[in-house]
Amino acid sequence: MVLLGSFARVRPPRDRWADAALAGGVFVLAAVGGVGPLVGEREEPWPVTVFGLAMIAAASGALWFRRRRPVAVALGVLAATAAYYLVSVYDGPLLVAFVVALYAVAAEGLLRAAVALAALSVVAVGVGTLAGNEDVNGVALFMLTGWLVAVVALGWVRHSRQAYVHEVEQRAAGEERLRIARDLHDVVGHHISLISVQSTAALHRIEKDPTQARTALAAIKSSSREALRELRATLGVLRQVDEEAPTAPPPGLARIGELVESARSAGFDVRAHTSGEPEPLPTEVELAAYRIVQESLTNVTRHSRATAVTVHVSHAPREVRIEITDNGRGPARTVPGSGISGMRERARALGGELATGGGPDGGFAVRARLPHGNGASPQS
Structure with missing residues (x-):
């Protein structure tokens, strides 16, 4: 042996x-x-x-x-x-x-x-x-030339094919790395922001109002547990062959209520509205909508100094429109690292668009249009 x-x-x-x-x-x-x-x-x-x-x-x-x-x-x-x-x-x-x-x-x-x-x-x-x-003789020389030209051509075709396949694989790997990085940014950034807000509140209230401090600590526990769960799901694509796949359903519009409750526990007055006739959506549209709402609420906790946020989801026959507005500082808070570029990439990947700017009440607004009439299979 x-x-x-x-x-x-x-x-x-x-x-x-x-x-x-x-x-x-x-x-x-x-x-x-x-x-x-x-x-x-x-x-x-x-x-x-x-x-x-x-x-x-x-x-x-x-x-x-x-x-x-x-x-x-x-x-x-x-x-x-x-x-x-x-x-x-x-x-x-x-x-x-x-x-x-x-x-x-x-x-x-x-x-x-x-x-x-x-x-x-x-x-x-x-x-x-x-x-x-x-x-x-001359005929044999002519035939030899033809054979050699054909051999060179065949070899070059093989090289071109291999180069094309390699380029496609590299592009796919780059897009996958970008997607994973974007998901990690959305998941970790959102929950860490909420944990930061709640821990600050707990420190201020721990002596004056122990009950409120306990509430903030409970919210920190919940946010950290949710962050770990989503982080494991995001990193599931990198798991070993013998590991079990995550069994939790992917984030979607049905779980936006969880985001709203998390933001409320951080001290924000958050209101969510839905209009139109909901219908089964492709998984990628569900995930993009969830991440856009998640990142928008994260930016509110980080940059806006807002007290109230409104989340509106509008269903149309072939698209979903999302609008998140607050009463914070307005467009001046659009700073590098806010995740807006990641939200735009998600919308564009689906053939949609995302715009940011001033809200109707002087705050900040994120408006996204996500089409789903592209033949994608709906989420089961």
């Missing part, structure tokens, strides 16, 4: 086994195709035969390194192939090795090097044809 474990640690990666298999396959193909010197009547001296086999082995073996040094390998294979065809009187299929090496150069994105190598090989064969090589 120890020996098996040691072998598992030192064995090459799977792609290296594939490289070795390819090099061995090309060697077998070229050696079998050029087996003429070993059977039948001899047409060349033994030293020439040994040299030809050595060139076959060198060209085939070099393919094992084609991922690490594609251009150098292609040049070496081209030199070995040229030496083989110049010395041996037998026309073996060693050209396959150069085709594989040329494809590897193009597949690595080295288009100029691949074109230069293909042109160099065509020129070399053309010079040999002009010098009196009867094995290659």
